[in-house]
Amino acid sequence: MLMIGHRGAKGYAPENTLLSVRKAMELGVDCVEVDVHLLGEDLIVLHDETLERTTNGRGRLENYSFEEIRRLDAGLGEKIPTLPEVLAVTHGVVDLNIELKGKGSSDALIKILDNPLFDDHEKLLISSFLIEELRTLRAWNSGLKIGVLASHNLDESFDWCIKLKAFSLHINQQQLTLDIIKKAHRSGLKLYVYTVNDRKEMEKMEKIGVDAVFSDFPDRRPA
Ligand code: G3P
């Protein structure tokens, strides 16, 4: 079972910062997950649409300019990184799961992935709850690995996986059942589960065939 560092290694460093990404890599994760939002024409690495939970800023991201965002402290003096900054650290070294949080973010991502600096897409998995973003990506590149983040309607999410020729279906712990694992595997999909921080839970998931877990503590691998 693969171990994916959630927002880097959220349990050990300020989430979605370069420090967190590097910490996850140090801990030997199989993959690092980060969340990205579109701000103007840039993709920045942040989970929320508002700033107060993870930075010393206030209010909505959309009310800030890129320069203002970059002056904020995202914890321990870390800046909110851009996606290319994260890619510069991970590219060719470790798998990266880019979770697209904002509308229109797929077009900005395509521009970045078209850059010869980042044109090796083998180690990338792009996921989102936003089906429109995933559709844009699939239309652009038939080989890109796509992960569908499941909605409350799992049947619908499975249908989207098939239509998008997805690589994986990502569900939360509460949605996990043996049937879903079987159905995913029958459909040729990997089944990824978030966010799992308890080692015993991880052990159980590994036994029943979960393919990967997202964890804030990605060093808590099952024995
Ligand atoms: O991509 C898995 C997980 O990160 C989805 O939930 O809210 O932590 O981005 P969230």
Ligand code: MG
């Ligand atoms: Mg996420």
